[in-house]
Amino acid sequence: MSNLTILNTAIRQHENLFSLNDLHQVSGNSKNHQPSNFSRLETTQALVSAIQAEGTANPIKTLRGTQGGTYACKEIVIAYAAWISPQFHLVVLRAFLNQLENLQKNSEIQPLAPPPKKYTFDFTEDELQSLVWAWFAFVRGIHTFRYIYPMFQKLGSNMAGTIYGQGFEYSHTAQSAHKILERITKDFDCDPMTNWRVLKHLRGFDPSFKKPTF
Structure with missing residues (x-):
């Protein structure tokens, strides 16, 4: 006061x-x-x-x-x-x-919060594809762990807790990565004959994880 x-x-x-x-x-x-x-x-x-x-x-x-x-x-x-x-x-x-x-x-007159730092990187096309494929493997793993978790829980397996964590605790990370990858690959088209076929999964990603990505 x-x-x-x-x-x-x-x-x-x-x-x-x-x-x-x-x-x-x-x-x-x-x-x-x-x-x-x-x-x-x-x-x-x-x-x-x-x-x-x-x-x-x-x-x-x-x-x-x-x-x-x-x-x-x-x-x-x-x-x-x-x-x-x-x-x-x-x-x-x-x-x-x-x-x-x-x-x-x-x-x-309070100073405004500084704008977030931005960085510029040069990626080859192959490196961009690898990033999207890594994301796809990550999301596919989340779906897999969510699918098998009830079975391990019913069996009383000591792995049930770990499987639950892998399936449910990293969804926000996958959602954030999806937004970034969508932005940096917006100029590329899905090509079923090349490694850009992975864009089918990136473009069709369901952030709620109700729809499988594979």
């Missing part, structure tokens, strides 16, 4: 609440405008109840000790200032508005 300054005086804060005693002193320290008098008003009690109804448990509280006094939430602080005088109400209201504007400015 950022600091609140009224008429060049820093207002003490406690758990998102502001010191009404500090405001009282800044406003002129009139006995008639003591926070205790304000707290007893029916309008103040009604405002506290309305704020509590929205989920704020303690919109106003009294503390003892060296940092003691009455502390209140922003809405009650503004109401307290308005009760003291229209002029003081305007001062406090503008202080909160300035506080909000400063927070917005600070958030606007």
Whole structure:
């Protein structure tokens, strides 16, 4: 929470609440405008109840000790200032508005996250084909492990856990690799007479793994 300054005086804060005693002193320290008098008003009690109804448990509280006094939430602080005088109400209201504007400015000048690094590589056609075939073998393995897992589970095999992991824990990796390979092979056509026949499986890939890739 950022600091609140009224008429060049820093207002003490406690758990998102502001010191009404500090405001009282800044406003002129009139006995008639003591926070205790304000707290007893029916309008103040009604405002506290309305704020509590929205989920704020303690919109106003009294503390003892060296940092003691009455502390209140922003809405009650503004109401307290308005009760003291229209002029003081305007001062406090503008202080909160300035506080909000400063927070917005600070958030606007936060450095943007750096763009992801990009790299450029040169691949031969044979290397691109090998990448797609490696992906195809990986996806085919996922389908195979998913197919045999129920059998090993039913047998109570100690391999069932490993088979489950191979069949179900790497699907996101296969999906991400598929998107990359689709992008870098978009200029190639499926040719059943060459190693580009693997593109049939790449283009027809089902990310949900409901449709076999082989």
